[in-house]
């Protein structure tokens with residue numbers, strides 16, 4: 109339930125972006141995210157979900173419009189600061205995890221922020237506990253299964269304690285059991301999440317609010333139930 | 348097994364060794380790096396005919412293989428690419444240096460033969476010492492040690508990234524060749540006409556992945572320096588380097604061997 113006192117974690121206003129001249133992918137995207145919300149970002153393949161997430165973490169600054177993360181306007185100068193507030197779980201966990209063991213990888217973020225070794229230790233332990241992979245702590249990353257890699261990637265982001273977590277297609281390439289497990293893990297993690305996916309069932313189970321993208325803009329934004337029950341709207345948007 | 352996969356397997360095995368919870372692996376990275384470097388420099392500095400004293404230097408790799416619980420057989424096998432090269436360096440010596448040193452019956456042992464063996468032993472010891480180092484230290488460890496020695500940050504980062512990308516390049520290559528072989532089962536190897544495309548694909552895909560890895564590092568606060576648990580130097584670490592420096596230095600520069608020998612004779 110929205111109240112005026114809620115904390116804005118993210119404000120996106122009239123965001124436009126194109127990879128190549130003449131082909132605009134985002135044509136003016138506007139939405140806000142308040143603290144504690146779980147939001148599904150849905151839309152057909154190629155609609156620009158991944159592109160939007162990349163802009164939100166500042167992987168590309170050549171956009172028009174504005175992005176505010178926890179009150180900071182996205183720019184080259186604020187980048188370091190913004191990245192402390194926002195975590196991004198890549199679609200491809202293989203590339204996201206680059207250290208040799210799960211423990212090392214999860215510790216990478218906290219260590220970069222000059223924490224003491226005791227604090228890092230605590231962050232790592234907490235993060236692994238949250239996604240229930242404490243048992244994998246010492247394991248080599250290349251030996252993990254797809255589902256375990258995804259959880260390790262999420263733990264690596266949780267360890268940084270961001271205000272907002274972005275996830276790109278987290279359920280892709282997971283078998284039904286790992287997918288169910290991920291749904292329950294996400295349900296237990298407190299905090300604000302924006303999950304891009306075309307897996308509508310996954311969104312129903314993890315997000316209370318949904319943003320539907322179509323043709324470079326936000327076509328609908330509201331309670332997940334309302335949007336996903338509107339078969340005609342989904343049909344129109346290619347889902 | 349395909350050779351690419353074979354090599355990846357070696358990397359996997361090595362990183363497993365590096366992660367072990369052994370006394371050797373827990374020494375400060377700088378300790379491990381320094382003792383290896385000291386050893387290699389001393390070994391290389393032996394006189395070209397000094398086979399007896401050089402042979403005693405085997406104590407260091409012997410100790411490391413024992414305490415580090417490493418298998419000599421695996422070590423030699425994994426170093427099989429460089430080993431022949433290192434051993435071959437001395438091969439021409441007998442042809443150049445024909446000065447007779449000793450007569451063994453009617454067989455003349457020439458200076459060239461001795462110096463060839465000395466070079467081979469030096470090569471073998473160096474390779475074994477390097478193997479000990481890489482089997483106990485990850486790329487991150489070695490980079491950390493380099494940073495402690497004030498090697499410029501840029502150089503260390505390049506080393507670190509190469510270490511990080513090499514596995515990726517390998518796994519990408521393995522994926523592409525596997526896909527190719529599965530669809531061309533009757534063919535031996537890869538047809539030369541396909542090489543161009545495959546190599547192109549490999550580079551593009553590897554660069555893509557390298558890009559994502561780099562982005563992932565930046566998003567987690569990477570700002571040109573890499574984090575490393577700031578490891579304090581313990582007494583153990585200092586002693587380890589010191590003791591080896593003394594022992595090896597004594598073996599190299601003093602008549603320690605003769606002294607020990609006399610002790611036994613007396």
Ligand SMILES: Nc1ncnc2c1ncn2[C@@H]1O[C@H](COP(=O)(O)OP(=O)(O)O)[C@@H](O)[C@H]1O
Nearest residue numbers: 127128133151152153154155156157158159160
């Ligand atoms: N690196 C790129 N260069 C050029 N075009 C791209 C690039 N990445 C994505 N696109 C294009 O941008 C559009 C949106 O892609 P993307 O954000 O990946 O969509 P989604 O994640 O919703 O499936 C697509 O039309 C895609 O072809």
Ligand SMILES: [Mg+2]
Nearest residue numbers: 157158276277
């Ligand atoms: Mg996508």
